[in-house]
Amino acid sequence: MGSIALNKRISVTLEKWISTSKHNAIKSNNETTLSKVTAKHASDFVMSPFRFPGSKGRAIKYIRPFWERINHDEYREPLFGGGAVFFAKPKVKFNWINDIDRELIITLKVMADPVAREQLIQRVTSEVATKERFEEIKAWKPTSDIEIAHRFFYINRTSYCGIMKQPPWGYHPKKSVPPLKWGDRIRKAGEKLEGVKITQYDFSEVITAPPTGKTVFLFIDPPYYHSDQKRAYTHSFSIKDHYRLCKLLQNTSYYFCLTYDDCPEIRNMYSWANIHPVSWRYHTANSRKAKRKMGRELIITNY
Ligand SMILES: C[S@@+](CC[C@H](N)C(=O)[O-])C[C@H]1O[C@@H](n2cnc3c(N)ncnc32)[C@H](O)[C@@H]1O
Incomplete structure (x- = not known):
């Protein structure tokens, strides 16, 4: 590091x-x-x-x-x-x-869209933050924007320091923000992103x-x-x-x-x-x- x-x-x-x-x-x-x-x-x-x-x-x-x-x-x-x-x-x-960064921009666009945002929230708040799931998500090849956002956000919240390039596992059960609270972060950020020009x-x-x-x-x-x-x-x-x-x-x-x-x-x-x-x-x-x-x-x- x-x-x-x-x-x-x-x-x-x-x-x-x-x-x-x-x-x-x-x-x-x-x-x-x-x-x-x-x-x-x-x-x-x-x-x-x-x-x-x-x-x-x-x-x-x-x-x-x-x-x-x-x-x-x-x-x-x-x-x-x-x-x-x-x-x-x-x-x-x-x-x-x-x-x-294409995946970051797709994730931001998903968050900015009120309908897609709620789908993303539903997906990530039902996640578990475990090393096994982290490895599964890392290996996953998402095909739609909502899947790309799901994978990006999950890895960002659970990798070491939010590193997205060859991400190492970094979630700490006592110190890290748990999946149940991720939705609130996405909703607040997404509302602010509404009407913003987002480009790659x-x-x-x-x-x-x-x-x-x-x-x-x-x-x-x-x-x-x-x-x-x-x-x-x-x-x-x-x-x-x-x-x-x-x-x-x-x-x-x-x-x-x-x-x-x-x-x-x-x-x-x-x-x-x-x-x-x-x-x-x-x-x-x-x-x-x-x-x-x-x-x-x-x-x-x-x-
Ligand atoms: C230091 S980070 C920005 C951190 C940000 N200010 C924050 O508070 O989190 C720099 C960003 O530049 C992006 N970047 C690198 N090369 C770029 C390029 N040629 N054009 C646009 N963005 C680029 C990277 O993907 C990265 O997200």
Whole structure:
């Protein structure tokens, strides 16, 4: 499992960037205080139904100020994964989520459809989380979308850290969410997905497509530059992909917020943008609490 960062905890505040003039210039007149905005949109928060290596689930409170600074009526997330940010943030008028992973996208579409969603809920809540069933489901070759979603969701909830590529068994009877509770996660997430554009393109298509709304905001969370990503992700990034993404962002007229591992390569690549270093405390799946180590992450914006 190596360096896959899990259970990240950020240990420094973002006051540094909040006080910079560049950011203040973006603040609109009707911007309310962060606490008011947070309270107002508390009901929009939904927990991602997925477990995902590199999920931003634990970093939401640090990413939130970056989306709240931009009044946008169109939101795009081209590298969706578990979509922790989409599920946490309020929906806007136009929402577009995308990932190259076919099974993930089929599962999201099933969840977004009220009829298919209920069928999926029925299937997965009658499941048992055992190693034997896990092996059976892994070997299963689903033929319909509902079957693909069933298999994807089951493996995601029972594999080690939600890993979908050659998934190892990882369900813990006392610590893991039991199948009976999976339905609630699917229903809440599915309701939020209704009316959202869901596609399976290369990220470039989503970044370069013309606007539908007045102001487009992109949240982008690529696989880390340095990581054991080939083991964690079904679809990882090559060095070429990292540069391709950088070039597109350099040329976009949309606002973007990008998260990355803090390393010299990414700092050089994005020297033209605003780089906000954030310290994260994380541990790899193999480490005990005592062995947790500090990692560093970058939040990169063009505003
Ligand atoms: C780090 S994960 C996103 C995690 C997500 N932010 C979360 O909170 O769970 C990166 C995602 O990029 C997707 N991906 C990789 N290459 C892609 C490509 N060329 N186009 C679109 N998506 C891609 C992967 O399938 C993976 O789901």
